[in-house]
Amino acid sequence: MENLLEKIVVDLGDKIALTGDEVEDRYCVDWSRENPCKPDVVLRPRSTSEVGIILQHCHAAGQPLVTQGGMTGLVGGATPRPKEWVLSMERMKGVCEIDTDSMTMTALAGTPLEELQNAASNAGFMLPLDLGARGSCTIGGNVSTNAGGNQVIQYGMVRALVLGLEAVMADGTIISSKNKLLKNNTGFDLKHLFIGSEGVLGVVTEVVLRLFPAKLSRQSALCGINDFSDVIKLLTQLKRRLQVVSSFEVMWDNYFRYAIEHVEYTRDPFQEKYKYYVLVESEGNDQDQDDRAFQSALFEEIEQGTIDDAVIARSLKDRNDFWAIRDSVGEILAQIKDEANFDIGIPINETESCLNQIEKALKSKFPDLVYMVFGHLGDGNLHIIAATGNKDDKIEIYDTVYQITGEHHGGVAAEHGIGVLKKPWLHLSRTEQEINLMRQLKLALDPKNILNPGRVI
Numbered sequence: 001m002e003n004l005l006e007k008i009v010v011d012l013g014d015k016i017a018l019t020g021d022e023v024e025d026r027y028c029v030d031w032s033r034e035n036p037c038k039p040d041v042v043l044r045p046r047s048t049s050e051v052g053i054i055l056q057h058c059h060a061a062g063q064p065l066v067t068q069g070g071m072t073g074l075v076g077g078a079t080p081r082p083k084e085w086v087l088s089m090e091r092m093k094g095v096c097e098i099d100t101d102s103m104t105m106t107a108l109a110g111t112p113l114e115e116l117q118n119a120a121s122n123a124g125f126m127l128p129l130d131l132g133a134r135g136s137c138t139i140g141g142n143v144s145t146n147a148g149g150n151q152v153i154q155y156g157m158v159r160a161l162v163l164g165l166e167a168v169m170a171d172g173t174i175i176s177s178k179n180k181l182l183k184n185n186t187g188f189d190l191k192h193l194f195i196g197s198e199g200v201l202g203v204v205t206e207v208v209l210r211l212f213p214a215k216l217s218r219q220s221a222l223c224g225i226n227d228f229s230d231v232i233k234l235l236t237q238l239k240r241r242l243q244v245v246s247s248f249e250v251m252w253d254n255y256f257r258y259a260i261e262h263v264e265y266t267r268d269p270f271q272e273k274y275k276y277y278v279l280v281e282s283e284g285n286d287q288d289q290d291d292r293a294f295q296s297a298l299f300e301e302i303e304q305g306t307i308d309d310a311v312i313a314r315s316l317k318d319r320n321d322f323w324a325i326r327d328s329v330g331e332i333l334a335q336i337k338d339e340a341n342f343d344i345g346i347p348i349n350e351t352e353s354c355l356n357q358i359e360k361a362l363k364s365k366f367p368d369l370v371y372m373v374f375g376h377l378g379d380g381n382l383h384i385i386a387a388t389g390n391k392d393d394k395i396e397i398y399d400t401v402y403q404i405t406g407e408h409h410g411g412v413a414a415e416h417g418i419g420v421l422k423k424p425w426l427h428l429s430r431t432e433q434e435i436n437l438m439r440q441l442k443l444a445l446d447p448k449n450i451l452n453p454g455r456v457i
């Protein structure tokens with residue numbers, strides 16, 4: 001091991017590595033807080049070619065590595081395991097180019113998402129990828145997990161926003177595929193090997209992203225609804241009536257109340273309590289016209305009885321207040337101990353029966369369960385937080401939820417991925433043949449199994 005580190009230091013200088021006391025706690029565990037492990041070595045490359053040199057050496061020596069972005073992943077994918085070194089992308093930050101004609105942005109993989117959103121906005125564009133962890137998560141992590149977030153309903157997941165990328169294979173070979181073309185059928189579209197494969201097939205070092213013209217108007221409302229069938233009706237009706245529905249986030253009363261009561265900066269804008277709260281947004285380019293269309297669509301649904309009450313944002317502060325409730329999940333997770341954390345996919349028409357069954361099954365086993373549901377219903381993706389305060393109950397909670405989700409034709413990971421923590425349940429969502437093909441791809445691209453070993457498959 002020392003010999004290997006010496007070789008890397010000879011090539012890249014001693015600032016490339018942190019060892020011993022220099023290795024801070026933040027390299028030891030991701031946001032899941034599960035199974036922290038202190039790595040012997042943290043390597044911090046500054047460029048794609050440095051990543052290439054590191055991987056060449058590690059490949060030759062058979063040294064396993066785990067790649068780390070912003071460490072906001074929730075499935076233990078970036079948490080080091082014993083004997084693994086860390087490959088941290090924290091020094092590979094910055095926007096390389098904004099091409100206003102192609103409407104693309106090229107950025108280094110370690111750049112936090114929020115910096116890219118701001119850079120796009122300053123150039124008069126919009127990068128529509130947005131998630132609660134925006135301040136810490138990196139674009140490389142977003143690409144590797146094929147992140148979703150708050151605007152998938154209109155713009156798709158990361159896969160739909162990446163035009164090209166540069167990645168380094170396990171043996172150090174650099175695959176530069178920084179395509180800017182919207183249409184490119186010249187052979188295999190190799191970027192898809194690295195998008196959503198959670199770092200097991202290569203290290204993403206640069207990303208070419210699609211930008212969209214900045215929208216000139218945005219409408220936001222928080223709706224209170226008492227009947228779940230009306231939540232679904234509202235989604236369909238708004239999609240019919242509005243040109244763009246850019247967000248449709250639903251919070252069950254258990255989540256909404258918890259956020260209001262336990263997170264300092266949230267406030268309830270309603271007098272009454274409801275069973276479901278929907279944060280809906282639309283956007284366009286004509287403020288007056290778009291406001292009128294949005295309001296009239298909501299009033300129509302109030303008259304029809306679909307919505308019980310609604311508050312429309314009159315200012316940016318109102319909008320931020322609505323999102324503060326939805327985004328308070330980070331605060332909530334920090335307050336709850338030993339929670340099981342889900343991001344299941346459920347076909348929209350099975351959502352109610354699936355969730356009823358899950359809640360009944362969990363509460364009959366664990367009567368004192370802390371239980372909350374919220375998420376991106378417009379994308380068929382919901383988050384559940386369930387905690388008894390006893391770590392030993394988690395496996396049974398996971399088993400119960402995933403079995404029922406599988407029976408309802410859902411998926412065990414709609415956006416956070418599989419990592420280490422969800423591996424035991426992958427077979428509930430993918431066939432044996434699919435998992436075998438994933439294994440074959442891994443073997444072909446990383447025969448020595450040095451990149452994120454033991455994740456996903």
Ligand SMILES: Cc1cc2nc3c(=O)[nH]c(=O)nc-3n(C[C@H](O)[C@H](O)[C@H](O)COP(=O)(O)OP(=O)(O)OC[C@H]3O[C@@H](n4cnc5c(N)ncnc54)[C@H](O)[C@@H]3O)c2cc1C
Binds near residue numbers: 030077078110133145
């Ligand atoms: C409060 C909160 C809200 C969240 N909301 C959402 C949401 O709405 N939608 C959503 O999809 N996720 C969400 N997440 C999960 C998380 O933010 C995403 O998975 C994010 O994409 C991870 O990015 P990261 O840079 O933090 O990656 P990390 O946590 O550092 O890593 C995640 C995985 O990607 C790999 N990886 C990281 N960088 C690279 C790279 N350059 N090359 C190859 N592999 C790499 C790691 O090895 C690991 O397997 C949320 C998390 C939190 C804490």
